[in-house]
Amino acid sequence: MEWRNILRGMAMGTSDLIPGVSGGTIAVILGIYDRLIEAISGVFSRHWKKHIGFLIPLAIGMGGAILGLSRVIEFLLLNYHAPTQFFFIGLILGIIPLLLFEFKSRAKMRPVHIVAMIVGTILVASMAVIKPADTAVITDVTMGTALLLFFSGWLGSMAMLLPGISGSFVLLLIGVYPTVISALSNLNVIVIGIVGLGVAVGFIVSSKVIRHLLANYPGMTFSVILGLVIGSLAVVFPGLPETTVMWGLSIVSFLAGFMVVRLLGKFSV
Numbered sequence: 001m002e003w004r005n006i007l008r009g010m011a012m013g014t015s016d017l018i019p020g021v022s023g024g025t026i027a028v029i030l031g032i033y034d035r036l037i038e039a040i041s042g043v044f045s046r047h048w049k050k051h052i053g054f055l056i057p058l059a060i061g062m063g064g065a066i067l068g069l070s071r072v073i074e075f076l077l078l079n080y081h082a083p084t085q086f087f088f089i090g091l092i093l094g095i096i097p098l099l100l101f102e103f104k105s106r107a108k109m110r111p112v113h114i115v116a117m118i119v120g121t122i123l124v125a126s127m128a129v130i131k132p133a134d135t136a137v138i139t140d141v142t143m144g145t146a147l148l149l150f151f152s153g154w155l156g157s158m159a160m161l162l163p164g165i166s167g168s169f170v171l172l173l174i175g176v177y178p179t180v181i182s183a184l185s186n187l188n189v190i191v192i193g194i195v196g197l198g199v200a201v202g203f204i205v206s207s208k209v210i211r212h213l214l215a216n217y218p219g220m221t222f223s224v225i226l227g228l229v230i231g232s233l234a235v236v237f238p239g240l241p242e243t244t245v246m247w248g249l250s251i252v253s254f255l256a257g258f259m260v261v262r263l264l265g266k267f268s269v
Helices: 005-016 023-029 033-042 049-079 081-104 111-129 143-160 167-174 177-186 189-216 218-236 244-265
Strands: none
Touching (some): 005 049, 023 033, 023 081, 023 218, 049 081, 081 218, 143 167, 143 189, 167 177
16 A cells, blocks of 8 residues: 555645646646546456555545544634635646646647647636536535536546636536535435545546546647646636735735645656
């Protein structure tokens, strides 16, 4: 068992609670993105044993962070929204040089790659102007709401694996983010179980697609990923702080986010 993956999983799980931030982004910072995709894709193959030791500690860390920090994230977003978002802006800006280095190690930059990067940027940045669905928290699970929660988890997990696209933001757009956060905060086992099943299915399906793309089209894939990450800055940006105190906190949190990239890099493989 790779027990240090518990810390990596905690970092990924925390980021996945924030609309606009992707656990895949943290996986790139930690240097485990390719291996994560390979492990999820291969866990149901005949070589599953070699992936279990990697995934179980990672899942423990992610699950612990999501269950343990959901209330904290809810509080920070409600009371310190701008500083919290500026922390992740710093983190995202810090990862861009790492992604550029990763790209250069796999392929030579060509005009088609630049076009793909621009398309990815526009695709994610456009989400900043989309009004999230305004729906009530789901407490009574029916067949209809169960299907909604399952496929929401599926779509959210697909986004979680892509750096730059936030699974939480996808849930926000669909309108089930408040339901999921409420379920995690209040330990609504039924809702958590249905969404979790959707997440598991989405992980398996999307990881196989991403693995194929990374193996056969690395340059184009990383061009799109770079665009997705750059575009996510528009989604995360909360607007300018309104008070001097919030300005100060936002600047400090921005610098902290930028420096965290270096800190997390020390846990990379």
